[in-house]
Amino acid sequence: MKDKLKDPVSRRKFMALSGGSAAAAAFLAACGSDDSSSTMATTTGADGMGGGMADGETAQFGKGDLGIVNYALTLEYLEAAFYADVVKSGLFKGAELKAIEKFGREEAEHVEALTQAAKSLGGKPAAEPKVEFPLEDAQAVVELAATVENLGAAAYLGQAANIKSPEVLASALAIHSVEGRHAAALNGMLGVSITPDGAFAKPADAQTVLKSVEPFIVG
Amino acid sequence: MSHEELAHPELVAGVTVDDDSQDLSRSEVILKGALAAGAVYGTFMVGPYVRKALAMSGGGDVDILNFALTLEYLETKFYEEAKTRARAKGELKALVDLIAKDEAEHVEALTATVKQLGGKPVAEPKFEFDYNDTAGFLKLAQTFEDTGVSAYNGAGPQIKSKDVLAAAGSIVQVEARHAAAIRIQNGAEPSPEAFDPPLDEMQVLKAVEPFIA
Numbered sequence: 001m002k003d004k005l006k007d008p009v010s011r012r013k014f015m016a017l018s019g020g021s022a023a024a025a026a027f028l029a030a031c032g033s034d035d036s037s038s039t040m041a042t043t044t045g046a047d048g049m050g051g052g053m054a055d056g057e058t059a060q061f062g063k064g065d066l067g068i069v070n071y072a073l074t075l076e077y078l079e080a081a082f083y084a085d086v087v088k089s090g091l092f093k094g095a096e097l098k099a100i101e102k103f104g105r106e107e108a109e110h111v112e113a114l115t116q117a118a119k120s121l122g123g124k125p126a127a128e129p130k131v132e133f134p135l136e137d138a139q140a141v142v143e144l145a146a147t148v149e150n151l152g153a154a155a156y157l158g159q160a161a162n163i164k165s166p167e168v169l170a171s172a173l174a175i176h177s178v179e180g181r182h183a184a185a186l187n188g189m190l191g192v193s194i195t196p197d198g199a200f201a202k203p204a205d206a207q208t209v210l211k212s213v214e215p216f217i218v219g
Numbered sequence: 220m221s222h223e224e225l226a227h228p229e230l231v232a233g234v235t236v237d238d239d240s241q242d243l244s245r246s247e248v249i250l251k252g253a254l255a256a257g258a259v260y261g262t263f264m265v266g267p268y269v270r271k272a273l274a275m276s277g278g279g280d281v282d283i284l285n286f287a288l289t290l291e292y293l294e295t296k297f298y299e300e301a302k303t304r305a306r307a308k309g310e311l312k313a314l315v316d317l318i319a320k321d322e323a324e325h326v327e328a329l330t331a332t333v334k335q336l337g338g339k340p341v342a343e344p345k346f347e348f349d350y351n352d353t354a355g356f357l358k359l360a361q362t363f364e365d366t367g368v369s370a371y372n373g374a375g376p377q378i379k380s381k382d383v384l385a386a387a388g389s390i391v392q393v394e395a396r397h398a399a400a401i402r403i404q405n406g407a408e409p410s411p412e413a414f415d416p417p418l419d420e421m422q423v424l425k426a427v428e429p430f431i432a
Contacts, residue, residue, distance in 0.1 A: 099409075102408065102410070103410070105413070106410060106412075106413035109413035109414070110413060113413075113414070153392055156388075157385075157388045157389060157392055160375070160384060160385065160388045161381040161382070161384045161385040161388070162381075166376035167376075169375060169376045170372070170375065170376045170417060171414075173371075173372045173375045173376075173388070173391070173415075173417070174372055174414035174415050174416065174417065175413075175414060176388065176391070176392060176395075177368050177371075177372060177391055177392060177394070177395035177415040178395070178410050178412070178413060178414065178415055180391075180392040180393075180395035180396050180399070181395045181396065181398060181399035181409045181410040181415075182399075182409070182410060183396065184395070184396035184397075184399040184400050184409065185399045185400075185403060185409035185410070187396075188399075188400055188403060193317075194314075194317070194396045194397070194399070194400045195317065195321060195393050195396050195397075197389075197393075198321070198324070199320070199321035199322075199324035199325060199328075199390075199393055200324070200328070200386075200389040200390065200393065201388075201389045201390075201392035201393050201396075202389070203385065203388075203389070
């Protein structure tokens with residue numbers, strides 16, 4: 001099953017033909033961008049469950065696309081739980097509460113979709129992590145929400161080009177832009193730029209993302 | 220035909236798009252993905268979703284980039300004009316300026332990338348936008364931004380170069396951010412759905428055609 005998933009006409013094969021690095025150079029020039037993201041998971045570490053180099057930074061969650069899907073699922077679990085807790089906290093009312101509830105519902109839909117995607121890839125969906133968030137005052141909660149959403153959007157962007165299955169990629173893209181919408185809405189609420197990276201959003205590698213959410217994972 | 224059969228025409232279409240018995244893995248994945256997703260969102264969403272993402276013609280990365288460039292030309296022109304035409308004030312004025320700048324940078328980046336890939340950047344069409352006030356501007360802006368997001372999302376799986384895909388991803392996220400901000404100005408939900416639907420090239424062309432003079 002896993003071998004079959006490796007489409008003979010894969011993106012990788014085309015890569016060599018289409019002068020990809022030249023395109024990157026053009027974009028990097030246009031963005032005035034800095035370093036590219038690291039692909040080494042040194043601290044969180046592949047614990048022997050994953051495969052070799054090819055699985056890269058999400059190897060701890062499974063091989064190839066399954067690892068990426070389960071990595072995304074873990075983040076979506078975290079987001080969904082966060083919004084559920086925020087709704088229960090009673091810190092928000094009216095329009096703000098409605099917006100938070102809607103975002104929460106959307107994250108829950110992402111959880112369901114990614115769970116199904118993991119199964120459709122013949123894998124086991126990642127387990128829901130136990131999470132805990134500081135929910136003391138409304139301002140701090142919106143700030144945390146914005147941090148989480150901006151990070152989530154960057155996480156999807158960091159993985160998009162690693163995805164091999166066009167179907168998984170289509171799903172990831174459909175979610176990625178929704179995370180971007182959430183992030184912009186929350187940035188707007190805080191009065192900070194809706195596009196903090198400028199005209200080109202920056203990706204985040206899995207190691208950076210996992211390290212950022214680590215404080216909220218309690219088991 | 221039974222009700223059951225009629226209820227799932229998109230799903231069937233989605234699966235048969237890739238009807239190649241040599242390539243079991245791909246149709247298997249499409250089928251499983253569609254069925255799984257169908258269970259979650261209902262077939263209504265999933266059939267077109269799978270089909271559209273796979274239906275775009277394989278014109279290569281340069282064609283896709285030129286298509287994106289056309290949309291970015293449109294957005295750039297639209298927001299440049301809006302600086303004087305939309306009668307935007309305060310927060311909205313700042314938003315128009317920000318988006319205009321982002322879209323112009325997208326045009327530059329896409330133009331440079333087409334050239335780097337050895338292609339010829341498509342010429343800028345002439346555009347005409349029909350609106351008279353801020354409300355009219357916002358309505359069009361929402362259409363353009365949401366369409367832009369869906370256009371990139373639809374094209375994404377067709378992109379062959381990893382680097383072009385990463386670059387398109389970094390643009391589409393910014394389009395999504397614009398879309399959310401414009402929608403909020405319109406009093407609409409920043410994210411109307413949990414999944415931004417993909418649009419194929421024909422659908423996008425149909426959406427923007429009325430504005431090409």
